[in-house]
Amino acid sequence: MEETFSETFEAALEKSRKLEADLIQNPAKYKILTGDRPTGRLHIGHLFGSLQNRVRLQNLGVPTRIVIADYQVLTDHDSFENIAQYIQQLTIDYIAAGLDPENDRTFIFPHSHVPELNQLLLPFLTLVTMSELDRNPTVKEEIQAAGLSRINAGMYTYPVHQAADILFCKGTVVPVGKDQLPHLEITRQIARRFNERYAAKQSVFPEPQPLLSKAPMIKGLDGGQKMSKSRNNAIMLCHTEDETAKLIKKAKTDGERVITYDPVNRPEVANLLMLISLCTGEEPQAIADSIGEGGGGMLKNRLTEALNEYLRPHRAKRAELEQNPEYIQQVLRKGIAKAREEASATLEEVRQVMNMVI
């Protein structure tokens, strides 16, 4: 039953490319399930890194489910008083970015409201070993990063819960970042083992495939580390244009006057050029050439203008949605109802193959 997380990143990328090509040809053949933990507000790294990719896939015609993993917040966060607010904010940014809960192919729901999904966790827990849970590299990193001295069992088992998030609707494609690959591998093993052990090799569950985003990793305005709210180096989607301008003014650059695109030797400048490029579609190299002697000041002005212009529709839409909490609630209620429908059907099937129908 034991397997290691042995697949190389390159192999995953290659498979992802093939999957992407087939998705474009046959969108209706697939079902996308992905999601986020409601741990805070979203920044532009989320928008460029994952939200836009989801919207693109949705618009290809792939049925799309977005899970808000509120239970998972409890695995490494002490406080939970803001969860409702973060669920609300996530939903606002999803819709502002273009996920469309009105299209009948897309729905958004917090998993705490879908009891039939959560119930899948019980049989799934019998399909993984303690040592497999203990070896998950992403879980290990999270434990380290959170500096936890007492680790709750939810921390070790949330990847199994995540399998329930994906399999309740028989999701087949999971757009995720590299850090989620070990979790996807567990989901695939659970699907395979469930079919083998409990379903006499019938295919109750598909083995979902990860889809790695092509977006580059976006670094924070300090130029060193990944953009993240907790590192205080992020431009949030909810920031105003003035706040955005102020943050960019303080962004780190380097001592060289002339702007060049050199990601290895000038990572801070390269990151700012990359951000402009994501907004305007021009190549970073061409942007650097056009700024040249203009230096860091001009680079920052260009970025401020490009980003504020690019984010204007998103920010306008999110401001409008902020005024309408009833609508957000209605979107989530509808998402929950649809998720429960799919989860109930799956749970019924699971009970049948497991001889638990009475």
Ligand code: TRP
């Ligand atoms: N664990 C994911 C994260 O931390 C969030 C998540 C929960 C998720 N359930 C999921 C992602 C299902 C993809 C599919 O980002």
